[in-house]
Amino acid sequence: MTGRRTRGKAEKTEELRRRIMDVSVELFLENGYDKTTTRQILHRADILNGSLYNIYHGKEEIFADIISEALNDSVRESEKYLDDPMFLDKIGFPLILMIYISFRSQRLAE
Helix, strand or coil: CHHHHHHHHHHHHHHHHHHHHHHHHHHHHHHCCCCCCHHHHHHHHCCCHHHHHCCCCCHHHHHHHHHHHHHHHHHHHHHHHCCCCCHHHHHHHHHHHHHHHHHHCHHHHC
């Protein structure tokens, strides 16, 4: 019985984490990172403070999780193309260019 309860709790926590991340991405895109508040995230996700703060310490940690997941997804996706001789042209160069532009222009990064 305990295993089932633990698994259910873990699934609910993951579902909540996913909802917080999805809502945060929406708000970051709509308002920009700096203008998005945790209060807005809580409101849009329709959750209480404790629910968010049991998973994250704040929007910085949410953003870091979003970036980490995006990078992990990119790596998993790019592994499919490693044998392709045009890999750098198709994936690597555009990714490097995006990172470079983001560092050079705050407006474009947002």
